[in-house]
Amino acid sequence: MRLKSIIAGAVISVMVSGVVAFAGPVWDKIQKSKTLRAGIMNNSIPGAYYNDKKEWVGFDVDMAKEIAKRLGLKLEQVLVTDKTRIGFLQQGRIDMSIANMTHKRERDKSIDFSITYFFDGQKMLTRKGKYADWNALVGKTIATVQGTTSEINVKTLMKKMGGAEIVSYQDYPSAFNALQMGRVQAFSTDSTILLGYAAQEPGKYELVGDFFSREPYGIGLPQDESQLRDAVNFALQDMWKDGTYMAIYNKWYGERTPYYFPMTEQIEMWP
Known part of the structure; x- marks a missing residue:
């Protein structure tokens, strides 16, 4: 009887250790690594692209940098496409996708989204x-x-x-x-x-x-990661409140740019 208990306990231990090794909240992993992996495109001008100096620049790049900065994290930029951005989130290869992605109810079945951060x-x-x-x-x-x-x-x-x-x-x-x-x-x-x-x-x-x-753009996030989602949403709202958002927006879409696109709506703000 005791032998069976020991064996059963060992099996449970292996199962639990396996879950710990391969699962665990994304937010905890981010806090441990101090790195935020952001999926960004490279052919979405001026959202995210390579300039003449081969630098990865654009509105989404600057937004990702600012979000990481406000969360006290190092930013790791990961290249994604229209076809890979959702899969990369589901596979744990990125922590967020800031890649001109329209927030659709169908997409919300497999990943989560931030509040709308861009209106197109x-x-x-x-x-x-x-x-x-x-x-x-x-x-x-x-x-x-x-x-x-x-x-x-x-x-x-x-x-x-x-x-x-x-x-x-x-x-x-x-x-x-x-x-x-x-x-x-x-x-x-x-x-x-x-x-x-x-x-x-x-x-x-x-x-x-x-x-x-x-086309309301949302930042794609892993499913059921409320701590990460809240952190990103609070960062976006704080950026809007202190003027940082519009500074980045005008840098890429203002009147003096080749991509002039007047701002018509405002980010959702929580009291």
Whole structure:
């Protein structure tokens, strides 16, 4: 009887030790390592990209740095794409994803989100003076990016308008290149991303029509990690309150930038 108890105890001990080794709250791991691993993109101009000096810069980069600073942590930037950002969170390869990700209820089933930290919407980018509105793009070919809400939105819109051929590319540079080469007549995604690519060739491209979607960006976070979520939310709200947020925003989207995008809403503030 005693032998069975010892064996049973050993099995339980192994199981518990296994859980401890591979699980544990993400917040505790962050506090132990003193490092915040942020998933950031590198082709989302001016959200996050490599400049002429090969430096990783952009609005999301500066936001991630400021959040880490306020949490007293070292920032580790991890490259993610539209296709990998959620998977990296689920696999524990990053602690947060600050990568122009629209907060959708469907996505909230597998990861958590911060409060909205950026407000965008979807538009069409075309050759300047070529198309007056969405109606002019009926029957044309439009580029978008695979695995994004933009892909779904533009397909839905053009189906209602009368139809168009939607070609989904692997990333933003490929979709913009298709527009440059004349393989498509428009490129559709979030307007600030379109502004970033249009600025590469000033005067050649323009945004057509109004917003046809609302894209509230949230910082993706691991599921059920309330301490981390609260810490990020408090940092965002404090940044808004003391003016740091708008300083970063104006650096990348202000009137004196090639990516001018007026701020229309404000961050949710808790008393």
